[in-house]
Amino acid sequence: MKWIKRLAYFFGSLYALVCVVLYFQQERIIFNPTVLEDSFQFWEGEEVYVPVEEDIDLHALWLKQPSTRGVVLYWHGNRGSNRRCLRQAENLAGLGYDVFMPDYRGYGKSDGHISSEKQLFADAQTVYDWLKQHYREDQIVVLGYSLGSGVATYLGTTNHPQHLCLVAPYRSMVEMKNLILPVVPSFLVKYPLRNDQRLGNVKVPVTLFHGTQDELIPFEHSLFLQKLLPQTAQLISLDGKGHRGAIFSSVLREELHYIIKNNI
Template identity: 40%
Template sequence: MAALYVVLCAVLYFKQESLLFSPSRLPADYRFQFPGRFEERWTKMADGTRLHGLLFHAPNAKGLVFYLHGNGGDVSSWATAAPVYTRLGYDAFFLDYRGYGKSEGRITSQQQLLSDVQTAYRQLLPEYPESRTVILGYSVGTGLATWLAAHEHPRMLILQAPYFSMRDLAKRLYPFVPGFLVRYPLPTNELITKVQAPVVLFHGDHDEVIYYQSSVRLKALLKPADRLVLLPGAGHNGMTDNPYYQRELARIL
């Protein structure tokens, strides 16, 4: 039994990327079909890997929503949320991480992933000053978004279904796994205290993936003016289509 436990822990440690990330790939000539005006953007990383994203344009845009999506799919599905933000007068940029969609390479470490996100963010700064940029993360993307907001100076940080930390979530889902085996700790709880911008958390109180008390615990760490919005009856997926989310988002933006 001890040997089996060691083997299981080794698999969880070395195969962590396949457990945490579920990308879908797109052919290089894939043509996106979305309403409105949008363009494909490429960002070159320090090691030469190119990451792909979609930039949606709103008429007379007030700013940018820099969107970091969850662990599955690619921008062909995540960018269906773009009209929610363009209708409110914001351009929206959706980034695919390494190995997702048309993006090259594969994710191999937390530092690599964070560096990629920061590089893509900074490439847009000449067009969108930080005073007009909102960083938004969904699910897995919330830890990345919080890290980015803690190291940059956006106008606002919005988190949809955030986790307290990835180690905390792993402990809840796999209580037999030691925390030190989690190679992507993504400590939202530590990073969020360093975010100077206003922070708004959204969480469905029926979230079946990331327990909503994660946001309740994060709220206790926030600045007095920061907010937590619980969505009654909402689960983990489809939050962007939730009418209550959209009403609150319009008020916030």
């Protein structure tokens, strides 16, 4: 019987070690930034810096239209930087609205590093407030893709933009954890990003876009989220699109144009 106890102790210790490592390495697991030199020049858009804390600025690209009627505030996914995501922003541009794309802390030319969900949301609110100095709130469409859907949903609950668009959103990071490591306790998730708990409190029109062949965040996540707001949220299926293909979808562009054109 001693060998059974030793084996149980070994696997118990291994499990505890894995949990500890996962807890303290979450920033590396969730966020995958690319750092850019300050001298790097973008081929499109105006570069601006939004101060979010003393000595901490977020870098953003501002793609302006000649005669704009508003702005799409775009929160990109967890990989790369504005350099990698510029093509995504370009797919959202040219529809009569400017596009404003901030980088998170530690991404691209942004200062600092992400250390908590509270900080992530506070930075997003600061960016939103900065934009309100240039646009009326009813001229702001908040759009979040993948990781950015959690940031966008938060802004939708604390503000009153014209429209909230979520592309390939997740129910929560807790549910994403459960897909991969269900044996790890949920309380260890430092960035729960609970779209499933916040979206029901959004008071503005919501449109969800999700690829039916999404290999990272299952399409069922959007089905669940849409049911939280059956009267005010619509789900647009992107047939045959995977996770990355969703943000480049022509259907997304067309529907966003409809939203902007009709000011809904």
